[in-house]
Amino acid sequence: GNSVTQxxxxxxxxxxxxxxxxxxxxxxxxxxxxxxxxxxxxxxxxLLKATKADDKGSNKGFEATxxxxxxxxxxxxGSVQVSDSAVxxxxxxxxxxKLSFGAGTTVTVRA
Amino acid sequence: GAVVSQHPSxxxxxxxxxxxxxxxxxxxxxxxxxxxxxxxxxxxxxxATSNEGSKATYEQGVEKDKFLINHASLTLSTLTxxxxxxxxxxxxxxxxxxxxxxxxxxxxxxxxxx
Numbered sequence: 001g002n003s004v005t006q007x008x009x010x011x012x013x014x015x016x017x018x019x020x021x022x023x024x025x026x027x028x029x030x031x032x033x034x035x036x037x038x039x040x041x042x043x044x045x046x047l048l049k050a051t052k053a054d055d056k057g058s059n060k061g062f063e064a065t066x067x068x069x070x071x072x073x074x075x076x077x078g079s080v081q082v083s084d085s086a087v088x089x090x091x092x093x094x095x096x097x098k099l100s101f102g103a104g105t106t107v108t109v110r111a
Numbered sequence: 112g113a114v115v116s117q118h119p120s121x122x123x124x125x126x127x128x129x130x131x132x133x134x135x136x137x138x139x140x141x142x143x144x145x146x147x148x149x150x151x152x153x154x155x156x157x158x159a160t161s162n163e164g165s166k167a168t169y170e171q172g173v174e175k176d177k178f179l180i181n182h183a184s185l186t187l188s189t190l191t192x193x194x195x196x197x198x199x200x201x202x203x204x205x206x207x208x209x210x211x212x213x214x215x216x217x218x219x220x221x222x223x224x225x
Contacts, residue, residue, distance in 0.1 A: 036216075041219070041221070042219060043115075043117065043217050043218040043219045044204065045216070046213070046215075049213070096160075097143060097208060098157060099145070099214060101155045104154050106152075
């Protein structure tokens with residue numbers, strides 16, 4: 001089965017609203033965890049990452065904390081903008097350096 | 112920063128023909144390159160992993176003879192879709208891994224087989 005479970009969307013928000021996208025993973029050990037963002041018709045861009053338990057990744061106002069006890073890596077942003085409209089993917093890296101992706105969450109921010 | 116150039120961005124081909132997609136790491140050497148396929152509104156499905164100078168490792172269910180991967184140098188990998196059919200139409204994305212930059216993705220190729 002899929003080793004990354006991600007909250008499914010779509011999610012629609014108003015500007016300046018709080019965004020959270022849940023992500024949980026299954027793994028042995030402590031895999032590196034990532035959040036990627038995909039804009040329409042483009043590839044993936046790394047948004048943030050965390051490589052060990054309790055690490056907090058942050059970028060462009062987004063944050064995610066590596067929670068070992070709940071095997072989670074939820075993405076949050078306190079005040080979204082229209083430009084944050086995109087598809088967000090949670091991912092974990094396995095020991096053979098392959099990335100496993102969640103299903104993706106489409107976020108639409110309205111002005 | 113790390114940049115991966117993927118070309119072409121869009122291609123339309125006739126059924127039965129072959130299409131080659133290139134993936135280049137422009138300013139770094141990639142230890143490994145990955146090829147993904149993405150269906151509309153779905154996640155990325157890993158097709159294969161390739162290391163420079165060795166044969167690609169394909170994921171279960173991916174036809175090796177249909178999706179030919181060549182990784183001739185540390186900066187270039189190619190995916191050739193042979194004898195393409197309409198069901199091969201999809202969005203193909205490459206990713207290059209390096210120690211310094213982790214994973215860097217290309218901008219994707221939209222393949223349409225008519």
